[in-house]
Amino acid sequence: MDKYMVTVTEAAQTYLGDLLNKQDVEGMAVRMFVSQPGSKYAETCLAYCKPEDIVIDDEKMEFEALTIYLDSASLPYLKDAFVDFDKDRMGGQLTIKAPNAKVPNIAEDSPLSEKVNYLLVTEINPGLASHGGEVTLVEIDGATAVLRFGGGCQGCSAVSLTLKEGVEKKLKEMIPELTGVRDVTDHSVTDNAYYQ
Known part of the structure; x- marks a missing residue:
């Protein structure tokens, strides 16, 4: 060994x-x-x-x-x-x-930002990828995850539903200490939006 x-x-x-x-x-x-x-x-x-x-x-x-x-x-x-x-x-x-460079092995005592990043990479983004979209963590503000959508999610008319019913629901369910999410994406850019 x-x-x-x-x-x-x-x-x-x-x-x-x-x-x-x-x-x-x-x-x-x-x-x-x-x-x-x-x-x-x-x-x-x-x-x-x-x-x-x-x-x-x-x-x-x-x-x-x-x-x-x-x-x-x-x-x-x-x-x-x-x-x-x-x-x-x-x-x-x-x-x-380095298989864990982008996605670390997180523990119960890992910082909130690592837990959110881990779930975005492993749980959320694979689903968004089917629409050419992705979401990234900008920062943690208190116990709120500040997120930015990109690709097909930026400017998509369904992004508020995706945020509330998909991303926020999943993150809060899996990370109890997270109180909410906030989107800081400029959704006026609709060039690659999945739904116009």
């Missing part, structure tokens, strides 16, 4: 270790983190990490060829991540797969 939450193949360890050896900094490591975690824009990143850039809370992964630090705030999003390197005649390709 792997002792780390992130799997780094031997090929990736060798490749990253070789990159680190080419740096002129003693003790250079790699730092792994997720930018914009829990959103559709989430990206899993690897960056050089000088000794003075090490954050004490980060989880340390030690391999023979290198050390990788996992950003502590990114840990829920890095669970089950996989780093591999495929060598080819052009050099090769480093691949990072």
Whole structure:
């Protein structure tokens, strides 16, 4: 059983270790983190990490060829991540797969924004996608989710029904501490609306 939450193949360890050896900094490591975690824009990143850039809370992964630090705030999003390197005649390709980067594994004590994002991605948006629509969380205001509709939902004549009977009902049912939702979409733009 792997002792780390992130799997780094031997090929990736060798490749990253070789990159680190080419740096002129003693003790250079790699730092792994997720930018914009829990959103559709989430990206899993690897960056050089000088000794003075090490954050004490980060989880340390030690391999023979290198050390990788996992950003502590990114840990829920890095669970089950996989780093591999495929060598080819052009050099090769480093691949990072992080199945939880866009959709974290949430817990009962997760922040309200993470719970709402999780349900939007896993429960709400798959249904809206059939109409070319989507909804994203702008912010949490008190215990209200402030949402923005896009695609076929923006300017759609049925959006108020979708908001109240679909999105709000589902979110409040699954997240009891949520008191309501508010739509901040500019619905005067009807270019892609599903219903005019």
